[in-house]
Amino acid sequence: MVTAQAPSILIVDDTPNNIRVLFDILDRAGFNLAVVKSGEMALEKLPLIQPDLILLDIMMPGMDGFETCRRLKADPTSKDIPIIFMTVLSDLESKVKGLQMGAVDYITKPIQVEEVMARVNVHLALRTAQIQLMNEVSERRQAEERLKQTLQELQKTQTQLIQSEKMSALGQLVAGVAHEINNPVNFIGGNLSHAREYTQDLLNLVQLYEEHYPQPVPEVLAEIEAMEWDFLREDLPKLINSMQVGVDRLQQILLSLRIFSRTDETEMKLADLHQGLDSTLMILGYRLKAHSERPAIDIIKKYGNLPLVECYSGQLNQVFMNILSNAIDGLEQAIHSHKKFAPAITIQTEAVEGDRVAIRIIDNGWGIPPEVQKRIFEPFFTTKPVDKGTGLGLAISYQIVAEKHQGSLQCVSELGQGSEFAILIPLQQG
Ligand SMILES: Nc1ncnc2c1ncn2[C@@H]1O[C@H](COP(=O)(O)OP(=O)(O)OP(=O)(O)O)[C@@H](O)[C@H]1O
Numbered sequence: 001m002v003t004a005q006a007p008s009i010l011i012v013d014d015t016p017n018n019i020r021v022l023f024d025i026l027d028r029a030g031f032n033l034a035v036v037k038s039g040e041m042a043l044e045k046l047p048l049i050q051p052d053l054i055l056l057d058i059m060m061p062g063m064d065g066f067e068t069c070r071r072l073k074a075d076p077t078s079k080d081i082p083i084i085f086m087t088v089l090s091d092l093e094s095k096v097k098g099l100q101m102g103a104v105d106y107i108t109k110p111i112q113v114e115e116v117m118a119r120v121n122v123h124l125a126l127r128t129a130q131i132q133l134m135n136e137v138s139e140r141r142q143a144e145e146r147l148k149q150t151l152q153e154l155q156k157t158q159t160q161l162i163q164s165e166k167m168s169a170l171g172q173l174v175a176g177v178a179h180e181i182n183n184p185v186n187f188i189g190g191n192l193s194h195a196r197e198y199t200q201d202l203l204n205l206v207q208l209y210e211e212h213y214p215q216p217v218p219e220v221l222a223e224i225e226a227m228e229w230d231f232l233r234e235d236l237p238k239l240i241n242s243m244q245v246g247v248d249r250l251q252q253i254l255l256s257l258r259i260f261s262r263t264d265e266t267e268m269k270l271a272d273l274h275q276g277l278d279s280t281l282m283i284l285g286y287r288l289k290a291h292s293e294r295p296a297i298d299i300i301k302k303y304g305n306l307p308l309v310e311c312y313s314g315q316l317n318q319v320f321m322n323i324l325s326n327a328i329d330g331l332e333q334a335i336h337s338h339k340k341f342a343p344a345i346t347i348q349t350e351a352v353e354g355d356r357v358a359i360r361i362i363d364n365g366w367g368i369p370p371e372v373q374k375r376i377f378e379p380f381f382t383t384k385p386v387d388k389g390t391g392l393g394l395a396i397s398y399q400i401v402a403e404k405h406q407g408s409l410q411c412v413s414e415l416g417q418g419s420e421f422a423i424l425i426p427l428q429q430g
């Protein structure tokens with residue numbers, strides 16, 4: 001019985017007798033049948049018929065069966081349809097050639113009912129199984145793809161979470177310390193100017209005494225000598241001046257800490273990126289200084305003329321911090337493995353193309369090997385020992401620059417020469 005789901009077979013043959021016999025056998029078996037009389041017609045009608053199987057005669061006028069087969073196999077839309085050749089019993093050469101060209105089987109003429117049915121049924125069953133398998137494979141592939149995407153999403157969320165935790169922990173600590181130190185520092189700073197004034201008054205008073213009583217009693221004279229009065233009079237104002245320098249420096253540091261720890265920014269504000277860079281450098285100052293194992297790391301500032309940039313400045317400071325820390329790590333590593341050089345980090349800024357700013361942080365360490373370079377922005381990728389690196393610095397920086405600020409973060413590095421990280425940020429968002 002012919003049903004809508006019955007497999008369809010295309011018969012390609014020019015001999016009326018053959019067609020009749022085949023038609024009878026296959027029609028009785030309930031298949032959907034289509035007949036064409038040439039290879040050309042077969043190719044033309046194929047998209048309409050979309051058969052599950054093709055019975056193809058070899059000897060036909062015009063395009064023969066081999067050529068028809070070659071073309072069917074060359075077309076991606078028909079290459080998977082099984083083709084059974086029809087050839088005379090004795091023609092071994094044609095059978096071999098047909099199979100070589102991609103046919104799945106052959107039927108010998110004169111046509112035998114049992115042979116036709118056996119071969120057609122086998123290949124239709126195989127075809128059904130093949131289609132099922134292909135569907136399953138493609139479903140599995142889709143599932144895998146979905147899984148991969150979900151995993152990537154998860155990693156991204158994790159990175160963001162860790163980033164915000166890291167940021168707020170560091171930011172809160174810095175802000176807390178800054179707050180605690182702020183009052184005592186202001187207290188010292190405020191009193192220092194009075195102390196300077198009072199000291200000056202006292203010194204003036206002593207001077208007056210000296211002028212009016214040039215001959216002090218022996219007891220006073222002994223005390224003047226014991227306390228090294230001449231030295232004290234010279235040194236006291238200097239001492240107060242250097243205390244003032246110290247307090248000024250402390251107040252500068254506090255300002256930097258406050259600029260660095262702007263963790264509560266909920267909206268973008270116009271910011272001076274040089275201020276951000278300087279406050280970050282200040283915080284990293286202790287890592288730049290010389291120590292027993294290496295000389296100081298030189299900071300070469302090549303600041304251009306930057307307009308204010310609309311941004312989350314606290315987050316950008318975090319990016320500067322991550323990239324500068326990596327550069328310092330890289331330089332220390334290079335010194336450790338005996339590179340002979342004067343370690344330096346160059347910070348270059350410029351306005352580009354009228355609507356963007358570029359900040360380049362360049363070190364003269366070993367550089368990053370290409371296989372590492374490919375992975376540096378991956379979350380959790382690190383070449384450092386477990387207790388030294390989490391592998392999140394650059395992943396976080398990338399997110400902040402690319403996603404939060406619609407900018408770009410690129411790394412250029414040549415082995416032996418050093419590394420450059422270029423941050424590009426639009427002046428305005430949206
Ligand atoms: N300036 C640099 N010189 C040499 N290697 C670098 C430099 N910057 C980054 N790298 C390489 O990129 C890797 C990833 O850097 P990333 O900042 O993401 O993680 P990390 O520094 O290892 O860990 P952390 O999360 O503590 O920052 C580093 O482990 C290092 O191998």
Ligand SMILES: [Mg+2]
Nearest residue numbers: 322326393394
């Ligand atoms: Mg890092």
